[in-house]
Amino acid sequence: MRIAKFMATIASVAAMVGCCCTETQNTECSKEQAVIETIMTRRSVRNYTSEPVNREQMAKILECGMYAPSAMNMQPWAVRVVDAPDFIEGVTNIAIEHNPQLKEQEGFHNFFRNAPTVAFIACPVESYSGEYDCGLLSENMMLSAWSMGIGSCCLGSVIPVMNSEAAKPYLERLQLPEGYKLQVAIAFGYPEPNSTKEPERDLAKGFYIE
Ligand SMILES: Cc1cc2nc3c(=O)[nH]c(=O)nc-3n(C[C@H](O)[C@H](O)[C@H](O)COP(=O)(O)O)c2cc1C
Known part of the structure; x- marks a missing residue:
């Protein structure tokens, strides 16, 4: 049921962006087309079912993250995945x-865009390219998740809350290595219907110089 819903979403977004792989054409889909389709159809998901991401799937997502390039292969990241409801509820509170207005948001269940699973990405405070490398890892995780029907959303807004005095016990639970800082959180989960938007892209931002 979940997969069928996901394929329907993929097919409709693919039609919108002019991709070539739809449910019926899938067998003809080349590797290249599959990668492009995943990139072009991924959108930030901001509402999820309450079911945590299957841990086997999450392990694959994590592995895909770790296969991101990093400067001098330093892999300067630390990733912590949380699906413990008490953690998510505690940080939400x-x-x-x-910000008491959070609760007024339509359909609000938790601070992580209602995601049941959250990955916290951290990098060294002092690092040559830690932030950049963590960005590459994050995108690998989000794209691999999407290719499995799992939605995601980068959440920069989580960081100040996690760094607040009140959240100290939760930050400590992440067991980050000494000298590391939280960079971003990523919400993961199975998308609810109508949980994405279609933000426009400005393709004029990149061009050839002759
Ligand atoms: C570093 C970073 C921080 C972000 N923080 C938030 C956030 O706090 N809340 C949120 O809803 N979306 C957040 N986003 C998601 C962006 O709003 C989203 O990627 C952008 O609007 C493009 O939409 P798309 O991902 O659907 O293509 C963040 C994205 C990035 C890369």
């Missing part, structure tokens, strides 16, 4: 104390 702290976020609501910071």
Whole structure:
């Protein structure tokens, strides 16, 4: 059922962006087309079912993240995956104390865009290219997730809350290595219907110089 819903979403987004692989054409889909289709159809998902991401699938997503390039192959990241409801609820309560209006958002269940699974990405405070490398890891994780029907959303807004005094016990639970700082959180989960938007892209931002 979930897969059928996902394929229907992929097919409709693919039609919108002019991709060539649809459910019926899937067998003809080349490797190249599959990668491009995954990139072009991924959108930030901001509402999820309550079912945590299957841990086997999450392990594959994590592995795909670790296969991202990094400067001098330093792999300067630390990733912590959380699907413990008490953690997610605890941080949500702290976020609501910071900003009570959060609760007014339609369909609000938790501070992580209602995701049941969250990955916290950290890098060394002092690092040659840690932030950049973590960005590459993050995108690998989000694209591999999408190729499996799992939605995601980068959440920069989580970081100040996680770094607040009240959230200290949760930050400590992440067991980050000494000298590391949280870079971003990524929400993961199975998308609810109508949980994405179609933000436009400005293709004029990149061009050839002759
Ligand atoms: C570093 C970073 C931080 C982000 N923080 C948030 C956030 O706090 N909340 C949110 O809803 N989306 C957040 N986003 C998602 C962006 O809003 C989204 O990627 C952008 O609007 C493009 O939409 P798309 O991902 O659907 O293509 C973040 C994205 C990045 C890369």
